[in-house]
Structure formats: structure tokens, C-alpha cells
Amino acid sequence: MKFYYAPGTISVATGLLLQEAGLDHTPVALSFADGDQTKPDYLALNPKGRVPALVTDQGILTETGAIAEYIGSLAPDKNLVPADPWQAAQMRSVCYYLASTMHVNHAHGPRGIRWADSDAALADMKAKMPRTMADSCTFIEENCTFAPFVMGQEMTIADPWLFAICCWLETDNVDVDHFPRIKAHRAMMAARPSAAAIRAYGLLTKDFA
Amino acid sequence: MKFYYAPGTISVATGLLLQEAGLDHTPVALSFADGDQTKPDYLALNPKGRVPALVTDQGILTETGAIAEYIGSLAPDKNLVPADPWQAAQMRSVCYYLASTMHVNHAHGPRGIRWADSDAALADMKAKMPRTMADSCTFIEENCTFAPFVMGQEMTIADPWLFAICCWLETDNVDVDHFPRIKAHRAMMAARPSAAAIRAYGLLTKDFA
Numbered sequence: 013m014k015f016y017y018a019p020g021t022i023s024v025a026t027g028l029l030l031q032e033a034g035l036d037h038t039p040v041a042l043s044f045a046d047g048d049q050t051k052p053d054y055l056a057l058n059p060k061g062r063v064p065a066l067v068t069d070q071g072i073l074t075e076t077g078a079i080a081e082y083i084g085s086l087a088p089d090k091n092l093v094p095a096d097p098w099q100a101a102q103m104r105s106v107c108y109y110l111a112s113t114m115h116v117n118h119a120h121g122p123r124g125i126r127w128a129d130s131d132a133a134l135a136d137m138k139a140k141m142p143r144t145m146a147d148s149c150t151f152i153e154e155n156c157t158f159a160p161f162v163m164g165q166e167m168t169i170a171d172p173w174l175f176a177i178c179c180w181l182e183t184d185n186v187d188v189d190h191f192p193r194i195k196a197h198r199a200m201m202a203a204r205p206s207a208a209a210i211r212a213y214g215l216l217t218k219d220f221a
Numbered sequence: 222m223k224f225y226y227a228p229g230t231i232s233v234a235t236g237l238l239l240q241e242a243g244l245d246h247t248p249v250a251l252s253f254a255d256g257d258q259t260k261p262d263y264l265a266l267n268p269k270g271r272v273p274a275l276v277t278d279q280g281i282l283t284e285t286g287a288i289a290e291y292i293g294s295l296a297p298d299k300n301l302v303p304a305d306p307w308q309a310a311q312m313r314s315v316c317y318y319l320a321s322t323m324h325v326n327h328a329h330g331p332r333g334i335r336w337a338d339s340d341a342a343l344a345d346m347k348a349k350m351p352r353t354m355a356d357s358c359t360f361i362e363e364n365c366t367f368a369p370f371v372m373g374q375e376m377t378i379a380d381p382w383l384f385a386i387c388c389w390l391e392t393d394n395v396d397v398d399h400f401p402r403i404k405a406h407r408a409m410m411a412a413r414p415s416a417a418a419i420r421a422y423g424l425l426t427k428d429f430a
Contacts, residue, residue, distance in 0.1 A: 059360070070307045075321075077286075078313035085306035097294035098279045104287035111321040112284075120336045127329045128349055133342035140337055151268070 013037040014067040016057065018044050020217045022115060023064035024179060026079050027215045028172035031206035033087035037066075039213050077107055080169035092169050103163050106156060106170045110177060114152070117144035118180055142185040149181070149191045158193040160200055175201040179218055222246040223276040225266065227253050229426045231324060232273035233388060235288050236424045237381035240415035242296035246275075248422050286316055289378035301378050312372050315365060315379045319386060323361070326353035327389055351394040358390070358400045367402040369409055384410040388427055 015030060015037045017023035021044075030037050042048035042063060050061045058065040058074045066073045066082070073079045084092035094100045119126065124137035152174065156162045162170040178198045181188050188195045201207060202220040210216045224239060224246045226232035230253075239246050251257035251272060259270045267274040267283045275282045275291070282288045293301035303309045328335065333346035361383065365371045371379040387407050390397050397404050410416060411429040419425045 059364075068307075071311070073310055073314055075314045075317035077317040078310045081313055082306060082310035085310070097291060098277075101282055101287045101291035101294070102280070104290055105282055105284045108284035108286040108317075108320055111317055112325065116321065116325050117336070127326070127336070127353065128342060128345040130341070130345050132339070133337060133345040136337040136339050136342035144336065155268075 014040055016040045016065040017215050018042045018063045019214050021063050022076055022176050024176035024216055025076055025173040026064040027210040028206045029080055029083045031209045033083050033090055077111055084169055091166055103168050103170050106162055110173050114148040114177055117148050145184045145186050153191045153193050158197055223249055225249045225272055225274040226424050227251045227272045228423055230272050231285055231385050233385035233425055234285055234382040235273040236419040237415045238289055238292045240418045242292050242299055286320055293378055300375055312377050312379050315371055319382050323357035323386055326357050354393045354395050362400045362402050367406055
């Protein structure tokens with residue numbers, strides 16, 4: 013498989029999961045600064061112009077949630093997706109919250125142009141974003157088990173995903189000290205061999221250990 | 222199970238899936254006009270203050286994607302989630318796109334206050350929303366099979382979900398005639414007995430047949 017990523021983005025979640033699952037893959041870096049994600053070669057793979065993209069023998073996947081579940085299916089012994097339907101549903105509640113609420117809240121800082129055009133509107137979005145991200149942190153802090161993982165004693169696909177988003181909290185002007193369980197989770201994830209592996213090739217750019 | 226919904230919202234997807242799966246449940250209406258979703262009784266069930274919420278014997282689920290997969294697991298004979306991992310991953314790519322991009326684009330019309338405060342910013346979001354929704358329609362029109370369902374010959378959880386969002390296209394000022402495959406899918410879904418059932422109790426408020 014080929015794994016297209018950009019440093020420090022949500023593709024951190026996919027990179028960690030590929031390591032945790034122990035799957036052979038070739039990481040391919042895109043530079044957002046150079047606009048690689050909007051060049052024709054990449055748009056042919058991923059018309060959304062975003063990362064991640066996972067190119068498999070069966071085809072291409074471009075949504076973190078779909079990629080994560082697929083990686084889970086390729087490494088069933090790792091239990092990255094709970095076998096029990098209720099446990100899986102609770103995990104997916106977290107994943108969908110991360111995708112459709114928390115990540116979206118963050119995006120209104122750096123990527124407000126997706127939803128409004130005027131400089132004033134973009135400034136308003138940027139100004140509100142630290143509050144909406146802190147609200148999301150409060151929700152996660154209060155509604156995940158952190159025992160020590162999001163769903164309990166075993167890592168699931170929700171853990172690398174939450175970690176990837178929480179790498180942004182300092183630049184999002186959220187005071188992480190207000191969220192001690194998230195902070196501890198982030199440090200735990202950052203200390204895993206999977207994090208060292210993606211740091212080694214430049215996907216993970218921070219160190220929370 | 223108790224199913225909390227509000228007419229015309231994304232809870233249309235859950236309502237349809239409960240019908241398609243043939244699961245016993247009690248629908249409970251919330252009035253957004255009366256602010257029912259922000260009253261203490263409901264917030265105790267769903268602290269997000271949104272719909273849907275599905276109250277099961279095992280607990281409460283509040284994200285459409287998690288609810289939909291759980292309903293699928295309760296009716297395995299309906300194949301609402303493909304058994305093949307690659308097919309399931311492709312379906313989840315659509316679901317995550319609906320949740321994190323298309324539904325979010327829509328929300329910038331009626332719910333911009335989630336991400337900005339000024340009247341000018343809210344007006345900018347409202348003005349841009351028809352374009353971002355049309356962009357999402359283009360992506361769906363070009364990337365789903367519609368043969369006749371989103372994933373092919375069998376309905377999956379992606380179909381009621383896409384239908385629920387596409388019920389908004391007229392009020393979102395998107396010209397549905399530009400998207401004939403979406404329009405045909407919507408009419409097909411609206412003609413199913415599941416749609417008649419949720420129309421009967423007031424969840425579905427439109428008729429596209």
C-alpha cells in the first residue's frame with residue numbers, strides 16, 4: 013500500500029494505525045506549503061485534494077474513518093475495531109464526533125475559506141475556534157473512559173485519531189492543562205513505538221513525552 | 222428502543238434505517254422551534270443537544286454513523302453494512318464524507334452560529350453555502366454508483382443518510398436538476414415503504430415521488 017500524508021495533519025492517525033497494525037506500506041510525503049495536494053497527479057488519486065489517501069491493491073480510500081476501519085479489518089488480531097457491536101457503536105460515536113465536530117471546529121482556524129469568503133468572516137471564525145475546540149475537549153474529557161485508552165483497556169482506531177487532533181491544541185490556543193485526561197492520553201500515545209516510527213519519517217512533528 | 226427525532230433533520234436517516242431493518246422502536250418527537258433539544262430532560266440523554274438519539278437497552282447513541290452501523294448489526298440479514306471489508310470501507314468513505322463535509326457544508330446556512338458570532342460572518346456563510354452544497358452534490362453525483370443504490374444493487378446505511386441530506390437541497394438553493402442521479406435516488410428512496418412509515422408519524426415532511 014502507498015500512504016499519502018502531510019506532516020502534522022489528520023494523516024497522523026492513519027500513519028499510527030498502519031504502524032500499530034504492522035502492515036507493510038510506503039509513506040509518500042506531500043508538502044501543503046508547495047500545494048502538492050492540489051496538483052493534477054495527486055488530484056487523480058484524491059479529487060478532494062486532502063490527506064490522507066491510502067492506495068491499496070483494491071482501490072483508493074480517502075476518509076480517515078474508512079481507512080481506519082479497513083486497517084482494522086486487515087489486522088483482526090489487533091482488535092482495533094471491537095468485535096462486539098455495542099462496543100463498536102460506542103467507539104464509532106467517538107470517531108464520528110471527531111470527524112464531524114471536533115476536526116471541523118479546528119478547521120475553522122486554518123481553513124475557514126472552505127465556508128466563507130470575507131476577511132472579516134475568516135477572522136471571526138479564527139477568533140471563535142479556540143472556544144469551540146475547548147468545548148470539544150470538554151466533551152471528550154468527560155465522555156471517554158481513558159482507561160487508559162478512549163474505549164478502555166485496549167487501543168482502538170479512536171485513539172490515534174484523537175491523538176492526531178489533540179496535537180493541534182497548542183496552536184489552536186487551547187490550554188491543555190485544563191484537560192488532564194486528554195493530556196495524559198496524548199503523552200501515552202506519543203511514547204509508543206508507532207509514534208517513534210512516524211516521527212522518524214517526518215509525519216509526526218511534535219513530541220509530547 | 223426509543224428514537225428521538227425532529228422533523229426534517231438528519232434523524233430522517235435513522236428513522237428510515239429503523240424501518241428498513243424492521244426493528245421495534247418508539248419514535249419521540251422533539252420540536253426545535255420550542256427548543257426541546259436544549260431542555261434539561263433531553264440534555265440528560267444527549268448532552269450534544271442535537272438529534273438523533275437512540276436509547277437502547279445497552280445505552281444511548283447520538284451519532285448518525287454509530288447508530289446506523291448498530292442498526293445494521295441488529296439486522297444482519299438486511300446487509301445494511303457490507304460483509305466484505307473493502308466494500309464496507311468504500312461505503313464508510315461515503316458516510317464519513319456525508320458526516321464531515323456535506324452535512325457540515327449545509328449547516329453553515331442554518332447553524333453558522335456554531336463557528337462564528339458576527340451577523341456579517343453568518344451572512345457570508347449563508348451566502349456561500351449553496352455553492353459548497355452544490356460542490357458536494359457534484360462529488361456524490363460523480364463518485365457513487367447509483368446502481369440504483371449508493372453502493373450498487375443493495376441498500377446500505379449510506380442510502381438513507383444521503384437521502385436525508387438531499388431533502389434539504391431546495392431550501393439550500395441548490396438546483397437539483399443539475400444532479401439527475403441524486404434526484405432519481407431521492408425519488409426512489411421517497412417511494413419506499415420505509416419513507417411512507419416515517420412520513421406517517423411526521424419525521425419526513427417532504428414528498429419527492
